[in-house]
Amino acid sequence: MSLKLKEINDLIKKAIPDAEVSIQDLAGDENHYSATIKSKAFKGMNKIEQHKLVYKALGSKMGNELHALALNTIES
Amino acid sequence: MNEVVKNKIENIIQKDEVCLFMKGTPDAPQCGFSLAVSNVLKHLKVNFKGVNVLEDKELREGIKEYSDWPTIPQLYYKEKFLGGCDIVKEMFEKGELQKVLNLK
Numbered sequence: 001m002s003l004k005l006k007e008i009n010d011l012i013k014k015a016i017p018d019a020e021v022s023i024q025d026l027a028g029d030e031n032h033y034s035a036t037i038k039s040k041a042f043k044g045m046n047k048i049e050q051h052k053l054v055y056k057a058l059g060s061k062m063g064n065e066l067h068a069l070a071l072n073t074i075e076s
Numbered sequence: 077m078n079e080v081v082k083n084k085i086e087n088i089i090q091k092d093e094v095c096l097f098m099k100g101t102p103d104a105p106q107c108g109f110s111l112a113v114s115n116v117l118k119h120l121k122v123n124f125k126g127v128n129v130l131e132d133k134e135l136r137e138g139i140k141e142y143s144d145w146p147t148i149p150q151l152y153y154k155e156k157f158l159g160g161c162d163i164v165k166e167m168f169e170k171g172e173l174q175k176v177l178n179l180k
Contacts, residue, residue, distance in 0.1 A: 047163045048145075055146050062146040068109065071162045 002030035003066045008058065015057030016041050020076070026068075034070040042075040050075075081138035089155045092125035094177065097139045098149040102126040109161040110149045116168045117151075120179055153177060 005023050012021050012035070020038040035054075042050045050073035055062050062069065089095050094117070100106030102114045102124070117124050129136035129148055140146055143157045151158045153176060158164060167173035 047166065048157070048159055051160070051163065052144065063140070072166075 003061055004030060005033065008033060008035065008066070008069070011059070011061070012037060012054060012057045016053065018076075026070075031066070032068040033066070034072075036072045036074065038074040038076045040076055042073055045075075047073065077138065077141045078134075081134050082142065084135065085138055085142050086155075088125070088127055089152045093154055094122055094124035095127060095152040096124050096149055097127045097129055097135075097152070099128070099130050101128050106130060107148070109147075113149045113151060113161050113164050116164060116173070120168075120174065120177070122177060122179070 005025055008023055009021050012019055016037070016039050018039050018041065021035060022037075023033055023035045026032040026034050037054060041053065045053070051071050054071055054073065058066065058069075096102070096110075096113060096117065098105060098107075098110035098114060100110055102118070105111035105114050114126065127135070129139060136148070139148070139150055143150055145157065145160060147160050149161055149164075151160075151164050158173075158176065159167065164173060167176065
């Protein structure tokens with residue numbers, strides 16, 4: 001179970017086109033990532049809604065292929 | 077979602093003001109993210125109910141559907157979903173968690 005950094009990036013960009021995405025592979029195992037995402041789409045949303053938007057972009061991969069993704073969402 | 081599981085979840089979050097659905101127990105967390113939230117609550121000396129989802133597969137999947145949130149841990153206060161690890165940590169760092177939980 002793993003997901004490439006680029007795949008995560010592409011999935012997020014596909015769902016949130018204006019997103020500035022920065023992802024780090026925390027353990028070098030393609031399984032524990034940290035992502036900072038900046039987008040206008042987060043405007044007017046609380047943190048739960050912002051993170052849900054990112055989770056939605058990743059679909060069923062979150063919690064399956066992708067074990068851990070620490071999120072930091074920023075409204076731009 | 078399955079009514080039995082939904083009722084089970086509602087009973088849990090109605091019973092204790094602060095509930096943490098986690099992997100493992102507060103004394104022996106089985107995942108770094110569950111450990112982190114558990115430690116924040118301990119640091120704030122909050123009495124909370126740790127619910128080990130690893131012991132109950134129905135609950136593990138059900139809680140994700142209940143909150144429409146795909147990951148564990150999940151923190152609830154007065155039956156309301158507050159967030160996962162990142163949000164809880166951020167709220168704690170900004171002092172918001174302390175306010176929400178009515179701590180001094």
